[in-house]
Amino acid sequence: xxxxxxxxxxxxxxxxxxxxxxxxxxxxxxxxxxxxxxxxxxxxxxxxxxxxxxxxxxxxxxxxxxxxxxxxxxxxxxxxxxxxxxxxxxxxxxxxxxxxxxxxxxxxxxxxxxxxxxxxxxxxxxxxxxxxxxxxxxxxxxxxxxxxxxxxxxxxxxxxxxxxxxxxxxxxxxxxxxxxxxxxxxxxxxxxxxxxxxxxxxxxxxxxxxxxxxxxxxxxxxxxxxxxxxxxxxxxxxxxxxxxxxxxxxxxxxxxxxxxxxxxxxxxxxxxxxxxxxxxxxxxxxxxxxxxxxxxxxxxxxxxxxxxxxxxxxxxxxxxxxxxxxxxxxxxxxxxxxxxxxxxxxxxxxxxxxxxxxxxxxxxx
Numbered sequence: 469x470x471x472x473x474x475x476x477x478x479x480x481x482x483x484x485x486x487x488x489x490x491x492x493x494x495x496x497x498x499x500x501x502x503x504x505x506x507x508x509x510x511x512x513x514x515x516x517x518x519x520x521x522x523x524x525x526x527x528x529x530x531x532x533x534x535x536x537x538x539x540x541x542x543x544x545x546x547x548x549x550x551x552x553x554x555x556x557x558x559x560x561x562x563x564x565x566x567x568x569x570x571x572x573x574x575x576x577x578x579x580x581x582x583x584x585x586x587x588x589x590x591x592x593x594x595x596x597x598x599x600x601x602x603x604x605x606x607x608x609x610x611x612x613x614x615x616x617x618x619x620x621x622x623x624x625x626x627x628x629x630x631x632x633x634x635x636x637x638x639x640x641x642x643x644x645x646x647x648x649x650x651x652x653x654x655x656x657x658x659x660x661x662x663x664x665x666x667x668x669x670x671x672x673x674x675x676x677x678x679x680x681x682x683x684x685x686x687x688x689x690x691x692x693x694x695x696x697x698x699x700x701x702x703x704x705x706x707x708x709x710x711x712x713x714x715x716x717x718x719x720x721x722x723x724x725x726x727x728x729x730x731x732x733x734x735x736x737x738x739x740x741x742x743x744x745x746x747x748x749x750x751x752x753x754x755x756x757x758x759x760x761x762x763x764x765x766x767x768x769x770x771x772x773x774x775x776x777x778x779x780x781x782x783x784x785x786x787x788x789x790x791x792x793x794x795x796x797x798x799x800x801x802x803x804x805x806x807x808x809x810x811x812x813x814x815x816x817x818x819x820x821x822x823x824x825x826x827x828x829x830x831x832x833x
Contacts, residue, residue: 482719483712487532488751489719492733495521495552496541496725501568501604503591505634505674507662508541515725518548520743522555524723527747529559539566539733541725544576553583562586569616570609577619587626590617590653593636595643603636617651627653633684634661634674641684659684660799663789665736678802685806700808701779708778709766716784717760721751731760735785737793760784763794770796774813776804 482489496515497508516524528536536556543549544567556563565580569590572580580588590613594600600610620627629648631641641657648655659676663669676684684690691697712718717731717739724730727742729750739757740750750757763784766772769792771782781804786797796814804812811819 479715479719482532483715485532486752487719488528488721489533490535490537490715491528491533491720492537492539492722493521493524494539494541494723494725494733495543495549496546498545499540499542499568500545500570501542501606501609503593503604504636505603505632505661505671507664507671509664509666510541513726516727518551520727521552524727524742524747525552525556525559525561527742529561531747531751534562535564536561537564537566542568542571544571550579550583553580553585557583557585564589566590567616568604568609568613569620570606570612572616572619574619577616577623577625580620581623581625585625587628588620589628589630592629592631592644592647594640595647596640599637599640603634614647614651617653621652627651629653629655631655631657632661633657633659633676635676636674638676638680638684642689645689657684657690659803660783660786662734662786667789669789672799675799678806681802682806685803698808700775700810703775704765704778709764709772711765712761713763713765713768713782714784717757729754731757732785734783735760735788735793737785737788760793767794768796769794770813770817775810776801776808776812780804780812 479489496512497510498512499510502510538553538556543565546552553563553565563585564587565585566589592600592610592613593603594610597610601607617627617629629644631644633641645655659681661672661675663672685697686694688694716735720732722730722733722735723742728738729740729742730736730738737756737760739754739760742750765777771777771780774780780800782800783797784793786799787793787795790798796812798814798818801812801814805815
């Protein structure tokens with residue numbers, strides 16, 4: 469059996485049994501970089517102590533979680549980060565770590581190897597120091613990040629270079645991909661810029677304009693067969709319409725440094741608080757979580773009638789931040805349009821609303 473099929477089977481089994489197979493735990497929002505597109509407030513509002521984090525990890529293990537993502541902020545700004553990682557491995561979690569890498573040297577790389585960390589994801593915004601460092605606002609950060617990747621790879625750790633695309637670096641992805649190749653790392657891109665989790669949406673202005681995003685989506689070096697990648701998905705059948713829009717809240721969960729529980733890191737709809745409730749109480753009985761779980765594709769306003777619905781990457785968290793977790797995500801509507809050349813129902817609705825406003829505007833009369 470292929471690995472992907474095995475993981476699919478495990479995920480389906482977890483869904484059937486109601487098991488939180490994957491948990492994302494941010495151990496801090498503090499960070500030693502100040503990335504221009506970041507969606508977090510880096511002030512410490514009372515992050516969990518080591519004892520609290522260990523308690524959370526025990527509860528996750530008891531609930532059946534297997535895949536654990538440790539991230540931040542920057543997890544290495546916590547002096548007890550290796551105690552956290554050690555405890556997670558003692559509980560037999562498969563641990564992936566997200567970091568900017570600038571605090572990782574040879575000793576840290578060796579400890580991560582010895583702990584059996586499954587993989588490390590490191591953000592690289594450009595192969596050009598002046599571009600990368602301008603995004604992180606830390607001079608020399610690219611050089612330090614590359615050094616960390618070199619140390620990690622020399623110890624045999626799996627490293628993924630994550631390239632978030634925005635207006636300031638949108639044409640540097642070839643250089644970042646080549647850099648990752650030279651370093652022996654995997655490479656992934658993501659054109660998603662997320663609004664600030666506390667509501668400020670001004671950062672989305674850094675998203676790549678739709679007409680320029682098409683350049684990325686037509687690059688065969690990234691997407692393979694462009695014609696196949698651009699093909700519109702088949703019409704949604706009954707199984708698609710009865711399916712869940714996303715794994716968030718079903719087999720995946722997110723926990724903030726302040727013990728708050730959300731369906732996903734990109735879905736700031738609070739469903740519980742581990743400082744006043746147990747994880748099992750939240751997972752099994754949270755009314756807010758039940759609300760998320762009640763939604764099927766057929767219940768999505770606008771999207772359920774869209775021709776892209778069977779193949780769309782719609783994020784319910786982004787939709788929620790736009791005002792309706794059952795509605796469309798404009799960023800994902802744009803991706804579907806750029807990929808296929810076919811307008812989404814959300815785009816048609818938005819255009820129709822704009823046109824209606826123009827027709828009734830006093831300036832138009």
